[in-house]
Amino acid sequence: xxxxxxxxxxxxxxxxxxxxxxxxxxxxxxxxxxxxxxxxxxxxxxxxxxxxxxxxxxxxxxxxxxxxxxxxxxxxxxxxxxxxxxxxxxxxxxxxxxxxxxxxxxxxxxxxxxxxxxxxxxxxxxxxxxxxxxxxxxxxxxxxxxxxxxxxxxxxxxxxxxxxxxxxxxxxxxxxxxxxxxxxxxxxxxxxxxxxxxxxxxxxxxxxxxxxxxxxxxxxxxxxxxxxxxxxxxxxxxxxxxxxxxxxxxxxxxxxxxxxxxxxxxxxxxxxxxxxxxxxxxxxxxxxxxxxxxxxxxxxxxxxxxxxxxxxxxxxxxxxxxxxxxxxxxxxxxxxxxxxxxxxxxxxxxxxxxxxxxxxxxxxxxxxxxxxxxxxxxxxxxxxxxxxxxxxxxxxxxxxxxxxxxxxxxxxxxxxxxxxxxxxxxxxxxxxxxxxxxxxxxxxxxxxxxxxxxxxxxxxxxxxxxxxxxxxxxxxxxxxxxxxxxxxxxxxxxxxxxxxxxxxxxxxxxxxxxxxxxxxxxxxxxxxxxxxxxxxxxxxxxxxxxxxxxxxxxxxxxxxxxxxxxxxxxxxxxxxxxxxxxxxxxxxxxxxxxxxxxxxxxxxxxxxxxxxxxxxxxxxxxxx
Numbered sequence: 130x131x132x133x134x135x136x137x138x139x140x141x142x143x144x145x146x147x148x149x150x151x152x153x154x155x156x157x158x159x160x161x162x163x164x165x166x167x168x169x170x171x172x173x174x175x176x177x178x179x180x181x182x183x184x185x186x187x188x189x190x191x192x193x194x195x196x197x198x199x200x201x202x203x204x205x206x207x208x209x210x211x212x213x214x215x216x217x218x219x220x221x222x223x224x225x226x227x228x229x230x231x232x233x234x235x236x237x238x239x240x241x242x243x244x245x246x247x248x249x250x251x252x253x254x255x256x257x258x259x260x261x262x263x264x265x266x267x268x269x270x271x272x273x274x275x276x277x278x279x280x281x282x283x284x285x286x287x288x289x290x291x292x293x294x295x296x297x298x299x300x301x302x303x304x305x306x307x308x309x310x311x312x313x314x315x316x317x318x319x320x321x322x323x324x325x326x327x328x329x330x331x332x333x334x335x336x337x338x339x340x341x342x343x344x345x346x347x348x349x350x351x352x353x354x355x356x357x358x359x360x361x362x363x364x365x366x367x368x369x370x371x372x373x374x375x376x377x378x379x380x381x382x383x384x385x386x387x388x389x390x391x392x393x394x395x396x397x398x399x400x401x402x403x404x405x406x407x408x409x410x411x412x413x414x415x416x417x418x419x420x421x422x423x424x425x426x427x428x429x430x431x432x433x434x435x436x437x438x439x440x441x442x443x444x445x446x447x448x449x450x451x452x453x454x455x456x457x458x459x460x461x462x463x464x465x466x467x468x469x470x471x472x473x474x475x476x477x478x479x480x481x482x483x484x485x486x487x488x489x490x491x492x493x494x495x496x497x498x499x500x501x502x503x504x505x506x507x508x509x510x511x512x513x514x515x516x517x518x519x520x521x522x523x524x525x526x527x528x529x530x531x532x533x534x535x536x537x538x539x540x541x542x543x544x545x546x547x548x549x550x551x552x553x554x555x556x557x558x559x560x561x562x563x564x565x566x567x568x569x570x571x572x573x574x575x576x577x578x579x580x581x582x583x584x585x586x587x588x589x590x591x592x593x594x595x596x597x598x599x600x601x602x603x604x605x606x607x608x609x610x611x612x613x614x615x616x617x618x619x620x621x622x623x624x625x626x627x628x629x630x631x632x633x634x635x636x637x638x639x640x641x642x643x644x645x646x647x648x649x650x651x652x653x654x655x656x657x658x659x660x661x662x663x664x665x666x667x668x669x670x671x672x673x674x675x676x677x678x679x680x681x682x683x684x685x686x687x688x689x690x691x692x693x694x695x696x697x698x699x700x701x702x703x704x705x706x707x708x709x710x711x712x713x714x715x716x717x718x719x720x721x722x723x724x725x726x727x728x729x730x731x732x733x734x735x736x737x738x739x740x741x742x743x744x745x746x747x748x749x750x751x752x753x
Contacts, residue, residue, distance in 0.1 A: 208608020
């Protein structure tokens with residue numbers, strides 16, 4: 130959802146789920162949640178059947194990918210509606226919560242109306258797009274593509290109903306009326322000046338896709354809808370291109386076959402949390418390294434490194450590691466602010482460790498080998514791990530080691546035995562994808578089944594109610610991710626069609642210093658975008674523009690990928706805007722004001738590591 134009945138603290142930039150009593154469409158959404166959960170189960174089952182038929186029986190079933198693709202788009206749109214109802218769409222609240230309370234109420238009403246107008250304006254084009262696809266049939270099943278793309282108008286209708294219900298419940302009539310008048314006035318002015326805007330040239334991109342998007346971000350509109358309303362306004366008032374085209378671009382952004390692994394890795398992260406597999410890994414590393422100076426810092430960084438190879442999610446990584454390690458670190462004299470700084474920057478380091486959802490999305494958008502990204506990401510993460518470990522060692526020179534003893538071999542062996550089934554999983558994922566044995570989608574499916582089996586048999590099991598909750602949560606998170614990808618790709622397409630890419634390429638290739646200057650600009654750009662937009666939107670928006678330039682300058686695409694992902698993650702953890710920093714503070718229950726001063730040395734260490742990675746291509750490409 131886009132707003133809440135109570136103000137969300139500035140330290141909670143992710144929209145938090147509300148109780149059923151205040152959710153706008155909880156009763157209506159129950160059947161949608163059930164269907165979305167069933168679709169997710171169907172996708173996992175279909176992909177598992179495909180893997181089994183291909184590798185066990187050497188009999189590929191060609192229609193499985195088509196059915197999975199149909200289920201996937203429906204899952205994305207239903208998940209977007211669930212995420213809207215559960216307040217789980219990503220937005221920037223830093224500026225919103227610094228406004229007076231009365232202004233906040235108006236901004237919330239404004240944000241809701243912006244979403245409603247975006248959905249309402251695209252409703253007819255979405256239905257038209259679905260009807261047009263009736264004449265296109267799938268190659269294997271030979272059925273109209275309408276069965277797949279009908280998910281887009283259906284999801285928009287569901288989201289519109291939720292937004293309207295929530296606006297009527299949470300906003301005052303006065304705020305809604307004033308916000309509506311403001312939007313009508315802006316739309317009227319744009320319509321009046323539309324003939325001039327069409328002739329304005331590339332400068333109009335600045336108005337619609339920078340100023341409009343930035344204003345909506347500051348007002349608390351979720352990022353996906355910021356991109357959407359900016360692109361829609363640009364097409365409607367500044368071009369002759371029909372808005373119908375935007376639906377096609379959104380469909381393209383949400384339908385990549387590689388993206389099928391996203392919900393499965395999200396589900397894998399949920400299983401990791403629910404079964405305690407991550408905690409088993411943390412306990413083993415603590416028994417192995419906990420007795421040395423800075424040992425608990427090493428354990429925290431090592432746990433983030435290993436656990437990220439299972440979950441693929443920064444949130445899951447931090448939520449698994451922090452509660453298990455923070456009490457002992459406090460006992461040894463680590464200050465809470467230092468622990469948060471290490472947690473946040475360690476999570477930034479770990480996002481290049483496969484299976485990273487960011488790497489999967491980047492590979493899909495930029496056409497880069499997922500196997501290459503997984504191989505390179507592991508090595509790059511080792512470099513970042515080393516610089517953080519060196520800093521942690523220096524910081525620990527006053528650490529209290531009183532009463533700390535080396536764990537007996539029996540304890541190490543016992544924790545290893547418990548952790549072994551979980552430790553197998555990240556290495557299985559990395560080696561299988563990097564070795565070209567199976568795709569990321571196939572491996573993610575096997576990993577989910579393996580984790581479920583191991584979790585049920587060895588780690589205490591998962592109840593049906595908890596499993597259902599995990600499926601719904603996965604659907605919601607998948608929907609919020611894919612809606613961002615769809616609108617961001619539409620926006621990137623609009624920027625490219627306006628000729629910005631050519632102008633940007635001309636400027637970038639003409640920089641003094643060649644590829645090194647381009648790398649420096651890239652680092653600055655993606656650190657800023659990482660602060661403001663979070664990872665996935667920044668990648669989808671900028672990758673189509675930047676990768677062709679990098680290729681022109683002779684930069685390896687995997688090397689360039691590692692640089693932009695690392696820079697983006699550093700920006701994500703950089704206060705005062707970086708979303709990941711506040712998320713780490715929330716997980717560690719530490720005030721951002723307290724932690725903000727401690728994180729800078731760790732960010733400098735990451736930047737040093739990034740400079741090494743950017744200037745030494747061998748690190749990223751040696752093992753490809």
